[in-house]
Amino acid sequence: MKHRIALLALAMLAWGGSALALPEAILGPGIDTGRTPYHQTGNVSLSADTLYTLTGLYYVESGASLTIPAGTVCKADTAATLIIKPGGQIFANGEQDAPIVFTSRKAPGQRARGDWGGVIILGNAPVNKVNPLIEGGIIEGTFGGANPLDNSGVFKYVRIEYCGYRFQLNNEINGLTLGGVGRGTELHHVQVSYSFDDSYECFGGTVDMHHIVAFGGTDDEFDSDFGWTGNVQFAFGIRDENMWDPTGESNGFESDNDGSSTSTDEPYTHPVYSNVTLIGPARSDAMVGNLPAGNKFQYSAVLRRSTRTSVFNSVIAGYPWGISLRDPFTIQWATNDILRWENVSVAAWQYPDAAAQAAGTIHDVTRWSGVKDWFNTTGNDNFGVDLRNPSAVGLGDCSDLNYPNPVPQTGSELIGTAAWGDSYLQDAFFTSVNYRGAFDPTLPMDQQWTAGWTNFNPQGWDQDTAAGDVASSFRLAGNFPNPFNPKTEIRFSLPETAAVTLTVFDLQGRQVRELGAGAQMTAGDHVLTWNGKSDAGEAVASGVYFYRLSAGDFSQTRKMTLLK
Numbered sequence: 001m002k003h004r005i006a007l008l009a010l011a012m013l014a015w016g017g018s019a020l021a022l023p024e025a026i027l028g029p030g031i032d033t034g035r036t037p038y039h040q041t042g043n044v045s046l047s048a049d050t051l052y053t054l055t056g057l058y059y060v061e062s063g064a065s066l067t068i069p070a071g072t073v074c075k076a077d078t079a080a081t082l083i084i085k086p087g088g089q090i091f092a093n094g095e096q097d098a099p100i101v102f103t104s105r106k107a108p109g110q111r112a113r114g115d116w117g118g119v120i121i122l123g124n125a126p127v128n129k130v131n132p133l134i135e136g137g138i139i140e141g142t143f144g145g146a147n148p149l150d151n152s153g154v155f156k157y158v159r160i161e162y163c164g165y166r167f168q169l170n171n172e173i174n175g176l177t178l179g180g181v182g183r184g185t186e187l188h189h190v191q192v193s194y195s196f197d198d199s200y201e202c203f204g205g206t207v208d209m210h211h212i213v214a215f216g217g218t219d220d221e222f223d224s225d226f227g228w229t230g231n232v233q234f235a236f237g238i239r240d241e242n243m244w245d246p247t248g249e250s251n252g253f254e255s256d257n258d259g260s261s262t263s264t265d266e267p268y269t270h271p272v273y274s275n276v277t278l279i280g281p282a283r284s285d286a287m288v289g290n291l292p293a294g295n296k297f298q299y300s301a302v303l304r305r306s307t308r309t310s311v312f313n314s315v316i317a318g319y320p321w322g323i324s325l326r327d328p329f330t331i332q333w334a335t336n337d338i339l340r341w342e343n344v345s346v347a348a349w350q351y352p353d354a355a356a357q358a359a360g361t362i363h364d365v366t367r368w369s370g371v372k373d374w375f376n377t378t379g380n381d382n383f384g385v386d387l388r389n390p391s392a393v394g395l396g397d398c399s400d401l402n403y404p405n406p407v408p409q410t411g412s413e414l415i416g417t418a419a420w421g422d423s424y425l426q427d428a429f430f431t432s433v434n435y436r437g438a439f440d441p442t443l444p445m446d447q448q449w450t451a452g453w454t455n456f457n458p459q460g461w462d463q464d465t466a467a468g469d470v471a472s473s474f475r476l477a478g479n480f481p482n483p484f485n486p487k488t489e490i491r492f493s494l495p496e497t498a499a500v501t502l503t504v505f506d507l508q509g510r511q512v513r514e515l516g517a518g519a520q521m522t523a524g525d526h527v528l529t530w531n532g533k534s535d536a537g538e539a540v541a542s543g544v545y546f547y548r549l550s551a552g553d554f555s556q557t558r559k560m561t562l563l564k
Contacts, residue, residue, distance in 0.1 A: 022049065022050060022051045022464075023049070023050050023051070024050065024051045024052070024053065025050050025051075025052050025053075026052075026053050026055060027052050027053065027054045027055065027058055027074070028054060028055035028056040028057075028058045028077075028080065029055055029056040030055055030056070031053065031055055031077055032077065032078075033055055033056045033077075034056070034078065034079050035056065035057050035079050035081075035137070035167075036055075036056040036057065037056060037057045037059060037140070038055070038056045038057065038058050038059065039059045039061055040058065040059065040060050040061060040064050040066065041061050041063075041064055042064055043064060043065045043066075043067070044064075044065070044066050044067070045067040045069075046066075046067065046068050046069065046072050046074075047069065047072070048069045048070060048071035048072045048098070050072075051073055051075070051463070051464065052072070052073070052074040052075065053074070053075045053076070053077060053105055054074050054075070054076040054077065054080040054081075054082060054102070054116070055076075055077045055080050056077075056079075056080060057080075057081050057083060057117075057138065057140075058080065058081065058082050058083065059083045059085055059088075059140060060082075060083070060084045060085060060088040060089070060090065061085055061087075061088055062085055062086060062087025062088050063087055063088070064088050064089075065088065065089040065090070065091060065153065066082075066084070066088075066089075066090050066091070067090075067091040067093075068090070068091065068092045068093070068094075068100050069093060069100075070093055070094050070095040070098035070099070070100065070157070070524075071094075071095075071098035071099075071100070071524070071525070072100050072101075073100075073101045073103070073463050074100075074101065074102050074103075075103060075104065075105035075463055076102060076103065076104060076105060076115070076116035076117070076163075077105055077116065078115065078116060078165070079116060079117055079165045079167075080116045080117055081116070081117025081118060081119075081120060081136070081138070081165070081173055082102070082117075082118075082119045082120065083120045083122065083138060083140070083141065084120065084121045084122060084152055084153070085122055085140070085141075086122050086123050086124045086142075086143055086144075086145065086150075086180065087124065088122075088152070089151070089152055089153035090121065090152065090153045090154070090155060091153045091154045092153075092154060092155045092156065092158050093154055093156065093157075094156055094157025094158050094189070094453065095157050095453075095524060096157060096189070096451075096452040096453050096524070097452050097453070097521075097522050097523065097524020097525060097526065098157075098523070098524040098525060099157045099158060099159055099189075099453040099454075099525075100157065100158045100159070101158075101159045101161070101463065102119060102158070102159065102160045102161065102163070103159070103160075103161040103162060103458065103461075103463050104116060104161065104162035105463075106162075108459060108460050108461065108462055109459060109460070111161070111162045111194075111458070111459055112162060112194075113162055113163075113164055113194040113195060113196040113216075113218055113243065114162070114163070114164045114165050114166055114172070114196035115162040115163070115165070116162065116163055116165055117136065117163060117164075117165040117173040118136075118160060118163035118164060118165070118173045118174055118175050118176065118177060118195065119155075119158075119160055119163075119175070119176050119177070120134060120136070120138060120141065120173070120177040120178075120179070121152050121155070121176075121177070121178050121179070121181050121185070122134060122141060122142075122143035122152075122179045122180060122181070123143060123144075123145070123150045123152045123178075123179070123180045123181040123182050123185070123205060123207075124143075124144065124145030124146070124147045124150040124180060124182065125144070125145065125147055125148050125149075125150045125180045125181060125182035125183070125204065125205040125206045125207070126144065126145070126146060126147075126148060126180070126204060126205070126206070126227065126229075126267055127143065127144035127179070127180045127203065127204025127205065127226045127227050127267075128204060128226055128227035128257065128258050128263075128265035128266055128267055128268070128269075129144070129204070129226055129227075129258060129265070131144070132144060132179070132203065132204075132226060134177060134179045134203065135171060135172075135173075135174075135177070135201075135203075136165075136167055136171060136172060136173035136174070136177070137167035137168065137171055138173075141179070143179035143180035143203070143204075144179070144180035144204055144205075144226075145180060147182055148182055148183055148206045149182050149183055149184045149206075150180070150181070150182025150183075150184055150185070150205075150206075151182060151184030151185055152181050152182065152184075152185040152207075153185060153186075154185075154186045154187075155185070155186070155187045155190065156186060156187070156188050156189050156190070157189045157190075157453050158189070158190050158191075159190075159191045159192075159193065159453070159454070159455060159458075160175045160176055160190070160191070160192045160193070160195075161192075161193045161194060161455075161458045162193070162194050162458070163175045163192070163194075163195050163196070164194075164195040164196025164197040164218060165196070166196060166197075172196055172197035172219075173197065174195060174197045174198040174199070174200065174201045174223075175192030175193075175195035175197070175198070175199045175200065175214075175217065176190060176192055176199070176200050176201075177201055177203070178200075178201070178202045178203065178205060178207055178228075179202075179203040179204065179205065179226075180203065180204050180205045181202075181205040181206075181207040182205060182206055182207060183206040183207055183208060183230070185207050187207055187208070187209050188209060188210045188211050188212070189210075189211045189212070189449075189453060190209070190211075190212045190213070191212070191213035191214075191215060191453075191454045191455070192212075192213070192214055192215065192217065193213075193215040193216055193455070193456075193458050194215070194216045194217070194218075194240075194243065194458070195217045195218060195219075196218045197217075197218060197219045197245075198217065198218075198219045198220045198221070198222075198223040198254075199214030199215075199217040199220075199221050199222070199237065200212065200214060200221070200222050200223065201220075201223040201224070201225070202223070202224045202225070202228040202230065202271070203225050203226040203228065204225070204226035204227040204228050204267075205227075205228055205229075205230065206228075206229050206230055207228075207230045208230045208231045208232070208429050209230065209231075209232045209235075210232065210233045210234050210235075210429075211233075211234045211235075211449050212232070212234075212235045212236070213235075213236045213237070213450065213454055214235075214236070214237035214238075215237075215238055215240075215454075215456060216238070216239065216240035216243050216401070217237070217239070217243070217250075218243050218244060218245050218250065219245045219248065219250055219254075220250065220251050220252070220253065220254040220302075221237035221239075221251075221252050221253070221278060222235065222237065222252070222253050222254075222273070222276075223253075223254045223255065224254075224255045224256070224269050224271050224307070224309060225255070225256045225257070225258065225259070225269060226257075226258055226269065227257070227258070227265070227266065227267040227268060227269050227270075228269055228270075228271050229267055229268075229269075229270050229271060230271050231271065231272050231273075231274075231427055231429045231430065232271060232272070232273045232274070232276070233273075233274045233275050233429070233430055233431065234275050234276075234438045234449060235273065235275070235276045235277070235438055236276075236277050236278075236406065236438045236439070236450065237252065237276075237277070237278045237279065238278075238279040238283070238398065238401070238404055238406070239279060239280050239281040239283070239297070239318070240281070240401055241281040241282070241283070241287065241291050241292060241295070242292060244281075244295050244296040244297055245296050246296065248296065249296050249297075249298045249299075249302075250295075250296050250297050250298065251297075251298055251299045251300070251301065251302045251319070252278040252280065252299070252300045252301055252316055252319055253273075253278075253300070253301035253302065253303070253309065253311070254301070254302045254303075254304075255269055255271075255301075255302070255303050255304070255307040255309040256269060256304055256305035256306075256307055257269045257305050257306035257307050257308075257329075258305070258306075259305060260305060260306070262306070262327075262329065263305055263306040263329065264306070264329075268306065268307070268308050269306075269307045269308060269309065270307075270308035270309065270310070270338075271309055271310070272310050272311075272312070272424045272425070272427075273309070273310070273311045273312065273314060274311075274312040274313045274314065274425060274430055275312075275313050275314060275418075275433065275435075275436070275437060275438050276311065276314035276315070276316075276437070276438060277314070277315050277395075277406050277437040277438040277439060278300065278314075278315070278316040278317070278319075279317060279318050279390075279395075279398050279404070279406060280297060280300070280316070280317065280318030280319030280320070280390075281295065281297045281318060281319070282318040282319075282320075282349060282390055283318055283390065283398040283399050283401070283404070284390060284391070284397070284398065284399035285389040285390060285391050286399070287318075287390075287399070288349045288389055288390070289349070289350075297319060297320055298319070298320060298321055298352075299319060299320075299321045299322065299323065299324045299352075299364070300316040300319040300321065300322050300323055300346055300348055301316070301322075301323045301324070302324045302326065303323070303324070303325050303326065303330050303339065304324075304325070304326035304327055304330055305326075305327060305329070305330065306327070306329040306330055306333070307330055307333075307339070308330075308333045308338050308339045309339065310339055310340040310341065310424055311340075311341050311342075311344055312340070312341075312342050312343055312344070312418075312419075312422060312424070312425060313342075313343045313344070313418040313419070313420075313433075313435075313436045313437075314343075314344050314345070314436055314437060315344070315345040315346075315347075315393050315395070315414055315436050315437040316344070316345070316346050316347070316348075317345075317346070317347040317348075317388075317390040317392070317393045317395065318347070318349075318390045318398075319348055320348060320349060320350040320352075321348050321350060321351075321352040321356075321362055321363075321364070322346050322348045322352075322361070322362035322363040322364070322375075322384065322385075323341070323346070323363045323364065323371065323375065324352070324363070324364035324367060324371075325339075325364070325367060325368050325371060326364075326367050327367075331367075331368050331370075334374055335370075335374070340380075340422065340424060341375065341380065341382060342380045342381065342382065342419065342422060343380070343381050343382065343417060343418055343419050343436060344382045344383075344384075344436070345382070345383040345384055345393050345413055345414060345436055345437075346362065346382070346383070346384035346388075347384055347388040347389065347390055347392045347393050348362040348384070348387070348388065349362075349387055349388065349389055349390070350362070350387070351387070352364050352366070353366055359372060360372075360385075360386055361385045361386065362384065362385065362386065362387060362388075363375060363385065372385050381417065381419065383413055392413075393408075393412065393413060393414060394408055394409050394411055394412025394413055394414060394415075395407065395408060395409065395412065395414075395437075396408075396409055396445070401456065402456050402457040403456065403487065403529070404445075404456060405445045406437070406438070406439055406445075407439045407440070407441060407443070407444065407445055407448065408435060408436075408437060408439065408441040409441070412441065413436075414435055414436040414437050414441070415434070415435050415441050416434050416435065417435070417436055418432075418433060418434050418435055418436050420432045446529075452524070452525075452526070452527075457480065457481075457489065460480035460481060461480070462477070462478075473493075473495055474492075474493065474494060474495060474498075474549075474551055474552075474554040474556070475492060475493040476490075476492045476549040476556040476557075476558055477490075477491040477492060477493070478558060479491075479530075479547065479558070479560045482560050482561060483560075483561040483562065483563035484532075484560070484561070484562060484563070485532070485562060485563055485564050486531060486532045486539075486564075487529055487530060487531040487532055488529070488530055488532075488560060489527050489528075489529050490502060490515075490527065490528050490529070490530060490547055490549075490560075491525065491526065491527045492525075492526055492527075492528075492549050492551075493524065493525050493526070494521060494522070494523050494524065494526065494551055495523055496523050496552075497520060497521065497522050497523060498520070498521060498551040498552040498554075499518045499519065499520055499521075499551065499552065500516045500518070500519055500520075500521045500526070500549070500550070500551045501514060501515075501516045501517055501518050501519075501549075501550045501551075502514070502515040502516045502528050502547060502548070502549050502550075503515075503547065503548045503550070504530055504545055504546070504547050505545065505546045505547075505548065506540075506543070506545055506546075507543065507544055507545075511535070512534050512535070512540055512545065513530060513533065513534055513535050514535060515528045515530065516528060521551075530547070532562055540562065541562075541564075542562050542563055542564045543561070543562060544559060544560075544561050545559070545560055545561070545562060546558065546559055546560075547560060
């Protein structure tokens, strides 16, 4: 009994504590300066132990560099945008347990898409326009050159949240915009969340990307233009059914050559994607036909204006319609086997129009009557010309947007049906795997490449207490959501590798669940999820519970509420 009373006293003491404030610093011209330009002309290095606020249009000039260490958090003021100009470099060296985060400066619960601009990287790699200006009203945003190996630095283990500021109607900033970025740039493990435009858009260049996430975007997940010829592998996109483009249409893939349906400008837009998983707004069968009224979700992919975008070993499920090839040039590239889609699974649940219904296909036969036969070409091993619910492809449960499980389940058509013989996949960039989509069917979601650095609930993340913990101290954060039902995330930070145990107790001090169980965890930010069940696997009753983190010599306890 004395032990239980002591435990409760410790819990209440810990609950009443507060995190130490971090030193703060302003990047750019200052708060509430809108789109005022700021030019960084020398080399600048940030610190993970300082909380930054990005302001204005922050340009890293040619010859200058911005270095951002693992664990750094950068809040962004309204309209603030980070722009790396051609010849400038960014070295954003996040780590799996200590990602770099760019996010809204608004408090948890008050953030929205478009709170700030985004990240724009411009380089000197080839594009098919002369001195183009990057979209979003960036007046110093010209890009492109003649160096396919141009190096704009490193951008890895980075999150970009609540971006996409609308400079004017149909002239927004994307989450991550790449203009003329070269293949010498290292870019991987990036998550863009709740962008008010595209999550990713590449305007020309040759840069390759891998292990990227598009979460809850507004316009398209992956967009390409102006002659981009890079490669992408292991990409995941998932939609929030309440977020779509109010002035246009929201698709999975979208690609153009240079904006003209008769374009012959070179280099042609010709990226190669492999192992992509795109989950549309109908993330479960129950959501099919039950999306919000007036939504603008349309195609799994829109390929137009002379693009040659090619996709392999991938899956797209939950968009209303299939694929749309929209002009004679794009259709010709497909007919001539230059634009290739092979070993791709599509599950769409609605005919685009009466012509598609008559043809019995989810694809756009109005613009190309041969699209069904092309998709069904013998040897390409594509699945999906007729109506199919999302469950047809055999993914895990993705209905809970904050806890998606897009891992192929036993019996899925995605397992063992990848192929690597196509000439487009012989680049050393690609890693051969035996499954379609972005996720290994032999691993649970908490062991996939998204583990440790992504955040599928950024609205509840407290950026003001998150920075600097990697280098400074142990910390047990509050759980989110709280109250919760049926599960909650418990986040904590370690300054060093430690054996970690997280124990859940009831009001009587009895152990309910043990998580971690002495597992060795490295320095950085971590998250464990409690599903509201006991060690025996039984659902527990509503009420107040306590959770205690033990890591090395550190121990701290907090309170949470399960409310059914």
